[in-house]
Amino acid sequence: xxxxxxxxxxxxxxxxxxxxxxxVCTEAWKNGGRDRRMRAAYRLNDRVRxxxxxxxxxxxxxxxxxxxxxxHLFITHSHEDHLYCDLLDYRxxxxxxxxEDNILNIYGNVGVMDAIYTxxxxxxxxxxxxxxxxxxxxAFEPVELPGEDMTFYPLIANHMPTEQPNFYVIxxxxxxLMIANDTGYFCEEDxxxxxxxxxxxxxxxxxxxxxxxxxxxxxxxxxxxxxxxKRLEEMGRVDKNTQYFINHFSHNGRLTHxxxxxxxxxxxxxxxxxxxxxxx
Ligand SMILES: [Zn+2]
Ligand SMILES: [Zn+2]
Ligand SMILES: [Zn+2]
Numbered sequence: 001x002x003x004x005x006x007x008x009x010x011x012x013x014x015x016x017x018x019x020x021x022x023x024v025c026t027e028a029w030k031n032g033g034r035d036r037r038m039r040a041a042y043r044l045n046d047r048v049r050x051x052x053x054x055x056x057x058x059x060x061x062x063x064x065x066x067x068x069x070x071x072h073l074f075i076t077h078s079h080e081d082h083l084y085c086d087l088l089d090y091r092x093x094x095x096x097x098x099x100e101d102n103i104l105n106i107y108g109n110v111g112v113m114d115a116i117y118t119x120x121x122x123x124x125x126x127x128x129x130x131x132x133x134x135x136x137x138x139a140f141e142p143v144e145l146p147g148e149d150m151t152f153y154p155l156i157a158n159h160m161p162t163e164q165p166n167f168y169v170i171x172x173x174x175x176x177l178m179i180a181n182d183t184g185y186f187c188e189e190d191x192x193x194x195x196x197x198x199x200x201x202x203x204x205x206x207x208x209x210x211x212x213x214x215x216x217x218x219x220x221x222x223x224x225x226x227x228x229x230k231r232l233e234e235m236g237r238v239d240k241n242t243q244y245f246i247n248h249f250s251h252n253g254r255l256t257h258x259x260x261x262x263x264x265x266x267x268x269x270x271x272x273x274x275x276x277x278x279x280x
Contacts, residue, residue, distance in 0.1 A: 002172050004044060004179075004203060006276040007059040010037035011209050011219075011250035012081040014055070024251040034257040034273035039081040040181050040248045042205075047071040048148055050168060050179055052106075054084040063275070068098070072145055074152055075108035076182055077165030078115040083108070085119035091130045098131050107135045107143060107152070111163025139164060140193055149173050153197075155190045157183035159218055169194070175202045175280050181248035183207050184217040185224045195235055201242050202280040204232065205272065208246035211253025212263050221253065226267050240268075243280065247272030 008014075015037040016025035028035040039053035046069040060067055075083045090096055091104065106116065113136045120127065127133065137143055143152040150172045157165040159182045167180035176199045180186075184207075186194075206228055210221030220228065225246060232238035246269055249260070260271040 002044065002175060002280050004042055004177065004205075004278045004280070005063060006205075006245075006247060006272045006274060006278070007041040007043055007049075007063060007065075008038035008053065008055055009247050009249060009272045009274050009276075010039050010081075011248055011252075012039065012079065013251065014039055015249065015251050017251050020251060022251055022254075024254060024256060027256045028251075031256065036274070037249060038274055041082075042179055044150070044170075044172070045148070048074075048145065048150065050074045051076055051082040052084060052087070053081045054087070056084065056087050068096075068102070070104055072148070073104060073106045074143075074168060075106060075112045076157065076167060077109065077160050078111045078163060079160065079182070082182065083112060083115060085116060088116075088119075088130065088132065089123070091132065092125070093129070100131070103131050103133050105133045105135050107137050109138075109154070109164050109166055110136060111160070111165070114163075137166070139166065140189075153193070155180075155193060156187055158185060158187055159183050169197070171199075172280075176200065177202060177280065178204045178206070180205060181207045182209075182219065184215070184220045185228060191231070194232070194237055197237075200236065201232070201238055203243045203245070203278055204229075204238060205245045205247050205278075207248050208260075208264070209248055209250045209253060211249075211255045211260070213253070219248075225264070225269065229267065229269060243270070243278055244268055245270045245272050245276075245278065 016028040038055035041051040154166040209219035214222035
């Protein structure tokens with residue numbers, strides 16, 4: 001009934017990272033395809049997306065996103081690879097033609113709101129000019145999108161201590177999705193919330209920034225990726241029908257796409273790449 005498109009699968013620097021001469025970046029130049037990664041973002045449909053990093057314009061071209069139709073943009077946190085305010089500058093007369101009633105709702109935590117308000121305060125412009133409506137969200141308080149038959153539940157990401165970053169559990173019709181990049185191993189409040197939902201996920205996408213190294217906090221990788229899946233399985237939230245992915249990769253993870261697959265596929269975990277379409 002629905003489809004998630006992975007618009008980007010990299011951490012902050014992208015792969016190949018500019019200025020970098022490491023093995024993974026060298027392989028990415030050589031191999032192309034799935035080894036080349038833009039900064040992480042997701043499209044649920046024409047109107048709904050998650051994150052808006054510095055590659056948003058390239059993603060617009062590559063995937064024909066038609067941002068003029070975008071209505072609901074959910075931001076996970078204010079790191080620049082997930083929220084690049086400068087690109088929002090072009091949503092105003094003189095740069096783009098946007099109908100008066102075409103409002104873009106941007107949802108995010110208080111840190112995201114701060115970043116947006118600070119950015120536009122510098123321009124001395126009001127949001128009406130940009131047809132942007134910033135909406136502050138709070139952990140575990142659902143955001144309903146009745147027109148889309150979707151509910152977004154912001155959970156707490158174990159990632160950025162200066163704000164309370166989020167990842168999202170999403171209901172779409174009778175399907176359940178999780179998009180969880182930029183988080184370490186989930187905090188206990190998240191686990192309790194997920195237990196209380198009493199659902200089974202159709203799609204899960206978790207962070208795997210650090211390759212096969214055992215990283216627990218800030219990001220997750222190695223055995224913490226596998227532990228997360230196991231715990232979700234033990235809770236009955238994930239089963240053999242769940243499509244389970246990892247995404248948001250750094251070249252510092254030291255693995256090519258094929259090497260990621262060789263390590264994680266045996267655990268029933270598939271590896272995200274730019275342009276991957278996940279139907280559910
Ligand atoms: Zn990131
Ligand atoms: Zn590199
Ligand atoms: Zn981040």
